Amino acid sequence: MMPEVFAICTGLPKPFNGAEMSAIDKRPVEGPVTIRSFGIEGDMVADTKHHGGPDMAVHLYPHDHYAEWDAWLGGHDLLSAPAAFGENLMVDGLAEDGVHIGDRFRLGEALLEISQPRQPCWKIEHRFGRKGMVARIVKRHNCGWYFRVLEEGSAKAGDMLQRVETGHDQWTVARLFASLYDPAERADRGQLEEIANLERLCVPWREKARKALES
Known part of the structure; x- marks a missing residue:
């Protein structure tokens, strides 16, 4: 069954942490x-x-992660509303271990391609007012991901996110993220070489793998 996008969310920069905008x-x-x-x-x-x-x-x-976060946080108002983690697409039924770098999806008229995992930062913890969230993401690999847009077009809430092509089928978003960020699953030299040569992975993450090879 194709997952439905039940909300498309946008936002503009606002004061976030003193002079910091987000x-x-x-x-x-x-x-x-x-x-x-x-x-x-x-x-x-x-x-x-x-x-x-x-x-x-x-x-x-x-969105599948929200229930676990709610239990871990002991409840949080942000999780009862859309886009608690600043995401554009609210979707059930897709997670990092079930999608790959380079997978392509049709959403309305647009064609999207997974380009990289999301690197977690301090803003998540500041938004929720809770330390330890970034470390939990690193350990559990529930990082989310980004798409690049191959074909522009219109979409709306209620449209299906239809996978039309599988990308680098050995590299799920979860595995790629873990290989570069989780000390318990750090990539070996052969895996780093693979990552550095993934055509559909964004350049900064490929460069991160190359730098790890050099060191």
């Missing part, structure tokens, strides 16, 4: 939206050094 606070959009190569129209990033660009055009964090 667009992690996203809200559902009513009706159709246009998905461009730079992202969803009406969605912006504040930190253009670490976020945004063609390889981080659309973010998905699996």
